Amino acid sequence: MKPRRFPVPAPATEGDLTIWRDAVVGEVSGFRPLTADIHRPADDRQRPLVVWIHGGAWRKGSNKGDAVARIPERLLEAGYAVARVTYRLSGEAKFPAQLHDVKAAVRWVRHHAAELGVDPARIGVWGESAGGHLATLLALTGKDPELAGDVGVLDQSDSVAAAVVWYGPSNLLSMAAQNHPEGLQDHDDPDSPESRLVGGPVQDLPKESAAASPVTYVSDAAPPILLVHGDEDRIVPVGQSIELHQRLSDAGARVQLRIVNGADHCLIGADPEPEVAASIAHLDRSLKPA
Known part of the structure; x- marks a missing residue:
């Protein structure tokens, strides 16, 4: 059966913004529709777009929640369109469902680029924490058909041209060893966010944990990536970004x-x-063009 081509919903104009709320980008049987909120300056210019992926340890959070430092709003002020996307949480599905979902959002945006007034060649991604993990994976696997999934529009690329990753996990198997001296959780514990993401204790599932780790997909084909991390991070060790930076x-x-x-x-x-x-x-x- 051919995947449904979910249309662009009717837009709303609020102040100097055009907004498409709760656009359905894909459906998974037995699950709520996957949606995105798209905001852009209300003009006729073709805009670059940034996909914003929220954090929440893959267990909670919403694309409608407040973001650290008002990042989506700051992007709009800088002239970008922004797609705030949803994904299945770890209590709903194991990895790689979360990656499949954000890829579906990228493909939907690219398919409807003309209607949204965005440039399909200028799509980037920015995520924080768990969203940073997914942003990294999105950036590193845009040309991997085995990780594309089968959600939503399938005949578009899910690659991105740039990525910003704020304090995201990069290697689930090394997080515990890199933990801050005052770390707030044992990443190898069966109830850790990382273990819940892969479906069992991280160290007991090395194949699954490696498959969910961005370091596995490092190559010279990666788009430009910026990593930002606090050196006193007690949730995601700073060693995660140091390790990914070194490998890249x-x-x-x-x-x-x-x-x-x-x-x-x-x-x-x-x-x-x-x-x-x-x-x-x-x-x-x-x-942005020179």
């Missing part, structure tokens, strides 16, 4: 790492403004 650098990929001194998870304890500015500048270099 060794592979010849374009990657930059910004370690924020004194910052815990969500950059608590530091001023996020320099990191927001650096992240938008990183996207500008890839997604």
